[in-house]
Amino acid sequence: MAAATLKAFWNHPAGPKTIHFWAPTFKWGITIANIADFSKPPEKLSYPQQLAVTATGVTWSRYSTVIRPKNWNLFTVNVFMGATGIYQLSRKIKQDYFQEKSVEITKEV
Template sequence: MASSKLQALWNHPAGPKTIHFWAPTFKWGISIANVADFAKPPEKLSYPQQIAVTATGIIWSRYSTVITPKNWNLFSVNIAMAGTGIYQLTRKIKHDYFSEAEPAVASE
């Protein structure tokens, strides 16, 4: 049974013998890098970068559901991109617009 599933994946129109498999697989690197940036201070995050990651994720998630054949690898990587981008944008917006200014320490 496992060999038939592997053979079906291997011969799928969006399988490992095509660019339709490898492009989204390497695109996971963007999501992984964005997850690694969760430890980065919010003031070091970039609005244009995170907007681009989020928009790309949302647009291509939708596209991956309407193309034939369905490319679930493309769908999943773009959902991850949208999610990490939204999280990073939320961190940046909270820091820039909703954080309390730190009180200045009085020096004598």
């Protein structure tokens, strides 16, 4: 059974013998890097970069559902890419627009 499953995966039109497998597999690197940036302070995040990550994720998630053959690796990586981009944008927007700025009052002597 495992051998048949492995053979079907290997010979699938979006399997490891094609670019349709390797392109989304390497795209996971961008998603993992964005996840690693969760620990980065929001002021160091970039709106253009996160908008690009989000737009790419959302657009290609939709596209990957209509192409033939179905490429679930492409769909999954783009769902995660869009989700991490939305999360990072929400952190940046919250920090820039909804966080009260603390005003330091210095007392002159």
